[in-house]
Amino acid sequence: MAKEHDHKTNAVRALDASGLAYEARFFDCPEALSGTEVTRMLGLDPDRVFKTLVTQGKSGEHYVFMIPVACELDLKKAAAAVGEKAMAMVKSRELLPLTGYVHGGCSPIGMKKLFPTTIDETAALYERIAFSGGRIGCQIEMSPVDLARIVPLEHADLTVV
Structure with missing residues (x-):
């Protein structure tokens, strides 16, 4: 049986x-x-479950975007939201050394460095949202207001229509 600290x-x-x-x-x-x-596995509403995506702007700076799991990030909207000319997704192999997290287990909380983070404006519609807890097989549910207390968040329309 796993001990509680195994999940930390x-x-x-x-x-x-x-x-x-x-x-x-x-x-x-x-x-x-x-x-x-x-x-589906956890019986959650996909509109209130957010994926954490790490990107790199044309300037070379890195940014984190959180969008509903069933949606696709609009790279033009993402770039505009942070004042970049262009935006690209970080390659999976670059994710661990950059953030400390693996693909499928990337959390906006506890990265090696705090990157500017923008969440899709739909998060404000929910009392609680869910997102990766920092490893595959862990989801965190909490208020988006409280999330903004630990990770400074900007809100923007980020998804492909």
Whole structure:
């Protein structure tokens, strides 16, 4: 049987230290699933489950965007939201050294460096949202208002229509 500390990710440790209310949900998952597969597995509304995407602007700066799992990031809208001329997704192999997280387990909380983070404006519609808890098989549910207390967030329309 796994001990509780076996589940502690950087994100969970940061949330524990913050004193903010959250719920961490752990589930068996041998490999990264799509966000929509995770929502089905956990019985969650896909509109309130957000994926964390890491990008690089034309300037070379890195940015984090959070969008509903069933949606696609509009790179032009993302670039405009942070004042960049162009935006590209970070390659999977660059994710771990850059953030400390793997593809499918990337959380906006507890990255190696705090990058400018923008969440899709639809997050404001929900009392609670869910997002990766920092490893494959972990989802965190919490208020988007509380999330903004631990990760400074901007809000913008970010998805492809």
